[in-house]
Amino acid sequence: MTVRVLYFSWLRERIGVPSESIETNAVRVNDLxxxxxxxxxxxxxxxxxxxxxxxxxxxELGDMDSDITKAEEIAFFPPMTGG
Amino acid sequence: MKLSVQEEPFFPDGKIGHFSNQNQETGAIVTFLGKVRSDPENPLEYMLIEHYPGMTEKAIEKIMGEAVKRWNLIDCLVIHRYGKLTPSEDIVLVATSSKHRREAFEAADYLMDFLKSRAPFWKKEVTQRGESWVESKEIDEVALDRWK
Known part of the structure; x- marks a missing residue:
């Protein structure tokens, strides 16, 4: 399956792209x-x-064990600092 | 319930005035205005706020829905900016209304606690010494425990 993977904040800077399409058979976030x-x-x-x-x-917030077999969009980011 | 996630500045007086125009059941309105702060020791040039379009709105709507239900609010408003902001600009406005003051105060406090660490925003501060991402604080996580 193809998922859209997004990165924010310093993760985006470190990886160098804000998002990309990834071909994967990962079951859980950890596999990805x-x-x-x-x-x-x-x-x-x-x-x-x-x-x-x-x-x-x-x-929707998840964790590293969350199932992603039906996911279309997965985002990684550091702890949020709103307000 | 009204939410706006926007890049452009807003005028708190106008927003609060509009929000205050409510039905006759309303006995209390609480507002909170969050601003860009500079440190005299290391003056801030500007702040960049990044967010996750789509998820930001969903996450805040969920937080607002929970506040309305828990404190039986008559109404609530959240305006949160993103993009480039300079010191003393307004970042966030929260307003709540209820029959009595306690509910409006607590709900506004709750909304701000959850906006701090459960709405997908990230702040970067740019000073003369360089730039750095604002790190989340342990105290902000602890603050959420108050509402369990």
């Missing part, structure tokens, strides 16, 4: 992260420590 780390050094660096990274699946 493993695949992304394979894409190169920038990804590996960005996703070294995932304890401080948030994920949204189709614009």
């Amino acid at each position: 992260l493993d695949e992304l780390r394979e894409k190169g050094e920038r990804y590996k660096l960005a996703f070294t420590q995932t304890s401080s990274i948030c994920v949204a699946i189709d614009q």
Whole structure:
């Protein structure tokens, strides 16, 4: 399946693109992260420590164990700082 | 319930005036205005606020819906800006209305606590010393526990 993957804040800067289409068979967010780390050094660096990274699946907050087999859009970002 | 996520500045007086024009059941209106702050030790040149279009609106609407239900609000308003903002510009306006003051106060407090760490915004500060992303604070996570 093809998913749209989005990056925000310093993750976007580190990876170098705001979004991209990824061909994946990942079942969980963690599987997708493993695949992304394979894409190169920038990804590996960005996703070294995932304890401080948030994920949204189709614009709903999830976690690294969330099922993504039906997802169309997956976003990674650091903790939010609104208000 | 009214929400606006926008790049352009807003005029708080006008927004509050409009919001205050309510039905006769309303006995209390609470408003909160959040502004861009500069530190005299390391003056801020500007702030860049990034957001996640689509999710931002959904996340805030959910937070507003929960506040309306929990405090039986008559109405509430959130305006949140993104883009480039300079010191003393307004970032966010929250307004709540209810029959009695307690509900309006608490709901406004709740809305701000959740906007801080559950609405997908990220702030970058640019000063003469350079630029840095604002890090989330432990205290903001702790603040959410108050509402459990």
